[in-house]
Amino acid sequence: MSGTSLDGLDLVCCTIEQQNDVYSYTIIASKEVPYTPEWKKKLSTAPGLSAIELLHLHNEYGTWLGEQTKLFIHEKDLKIDAVSSHGHTVHHLPDSGLTFQLGSGQHIANACQHRVICDFRTLDVALCGQGAPLVxxxxxxxxxxxxxxxxxxxxxxxxxxxxxxxxxxxxxxxxxxxxxxxxxxxxxxxxxxxxxxxxxxxxxxxxxxxxxxxxxxxxxxxxxxxxxxxxxxxxxxxxxxxxxxxxxxxxxxxxxxxxxxxxxxxxxxxxxxxxxxxxxxxxxxxxxxxxxxxxxxxxxxxxxxxITCKEALVFALMGMRRLEGKVNCLRSVTGAKRDSCSGVIYQPA
The missing domain is CATH 3.30.420.40 (ATPase, nucleotide binding domain)
Structure with missing residues (x-):
């Protein structure tokens, strides 16, 4: 998870269990990766980039996310099922039907060599919703x-x-x-x-x-x-x-x-x-x-x-529900035409 406050990347590894429609979670490991001045500048100026420049950064940031994920997995000796990534919101104009989260899912998957679920907002916005909040x-x-x-x-x-x-x-x-x-x-x-x-x-x-x-x-x-x-x-x-x-x-x-x-x-x-x-x-x-x-x-x-991991934890839940084909985005929250199962799944190449 990367938030608009630009303080850094939040990583969490967790298990999520369901018994009789009751969910519970356990946080196994977590890590905060502060943004370097270089990355903070790149992300803060991203809204003003040209389309080509933004796509280059999309791929570069995706690779960086994947590398940080791979490092986290090795540091904590983790066994994981999938990676769920929010990305970093650069443009969010739902009333114009637009939202864009930086961090290419394919590049994340390639860099960490695990399947990735990302791009959780686009479907809801396409259904005339706000695409937020998702938590x-x-x-x-x-x-x-x-x-x-x-x-x-x-x-x-x-x-x-x-x-x-x-x-x-x-x-x-x-x-x-x-x-x-x-x-x-x-x-x-x-x-x-x-x-x-x-x-x-x-x-x-x-x-x-x-x-x-x-x-x-x-x-x-x-x-x-x-x-x-x-x-x-x-x-x-x-x-x-x-x-x-x-x-x-x-x-x-x-x-x-x-x-x-x-x-x-x-x-x-x-x-x-x-x-x-x-x-x-x-x-x-x-x-x-x-x-x-x-x-x-x-x-x-x-x-x-x-405090720091709640949003990353919830995106893990959203990724899990996407893999199970269950609703993870609520129309009562976003104003969309219907509830949806959002997120795009990428396999490592």
Whole structure:
């Protein structure tokens, strides 16, 4: 799994078992591979590449993913059935029928010499869905004891049950904004939110961010880097203030939007929220969100391995269900014409 926050590649090896329609999992091994400055630059500039340049990078990144997978397998002495790869989202414009995840499945398969399941979003988008979020199938089958599952990646998304159907959507911006600001002061990210905590709210910027049109849209909805670049970066760049103040304001904005959605969909007196993704390590963000959500919504931050590996774990589940020919993409989440069994299978050459 590679997320829009551009921090690195998450690898997980797991077993998934099913007994009487109840799924369980065991994480056998996991690894984080931080992106080198070179790879971070390649991925961050990929949206502006020409078609030919993008296809070259698609193959190159696929080979790199396969090499990292092969190394992981040998390092941990793993026996595996298949590799399930999300890739790295470069373009996501579902309203135009377009989505593209970098990382050629054939090149992954050739490099690691195992069958690969990838390209999980295209089918849903072709069925007029948002192609995102996809993780809610895992929330439904592996983490249904929680009332909400919140992922704080580059984008914040949420999943919950409503009228016996799984609902999920992208709430809005999260680490993509915080990391963008942190890089301006020479840091990949704001450790535990300490820099943000030291700042103060810029009320004008906060009001501008909270008024962004996307937040008014009803679900199903999803977003990505293009939206961030078009709607949020200009507001940040035109605001003359210190980085700590901009980070502090951004944390409050993120928490405002997430808390509003949790409270809007709360149906029980006390609700539990499983919080994963890199933002779960941002103590200031978690504390700010908890204050805004109130005592009746209880944020549950799990162990570090699950925080970082949950999305990769769910894509393993999706890959397994693709091999079994079972539904792994829910129309109730994406708004597609029907549920689907998504993913393309590649055999090593």
């Amino acid at each position: 809610p199938i895992g929330d439904e089958l592996l983490f249904s004891t929680y009332n909400f599952c919140l992922n704080l990646g580059g984008i914040a998304n949420v999943s919950f049950k409503q009228n016996e159907k799984r609902i999920a959507y992208d709430i809005g911006i999260a680490n993509m904004l915080l990391n963008y600001l942190s890089e301006k002061q020479g840091e990949a990210y704001d450790q535990a939110g300490e820099s943000a905590k030291s700042g103060q709210i810029n009320q004008t910027l906060l009001e501008q961010l909270n008024k962004i049109e996307y937040y008014k849209k009803n679900f199903p909805k999803s977003t990505g880097y293009e939206w961030f670049a078009a709607e949020i970066i200009p507001l940040i760049e035109q605001t003359k203030d210190s980085i700590p103040n901009l980070l502090h304001t951004s944390v409050h904005h993120i928490a405002d939007q997430i808390a509003a959605e949790l409270l809007r969909h709360q149906t029980k007196k006390t609700s539990t929220v499983l919080v994963t993704g890199g933002g779960a390590f941002n103590t200031f963000l978690i504390d700010t969100l908890q204050k805004k959500a109130g005592h009746d919504i209880r944020l549950k931050v799990p162990n570090n391995e699950l």
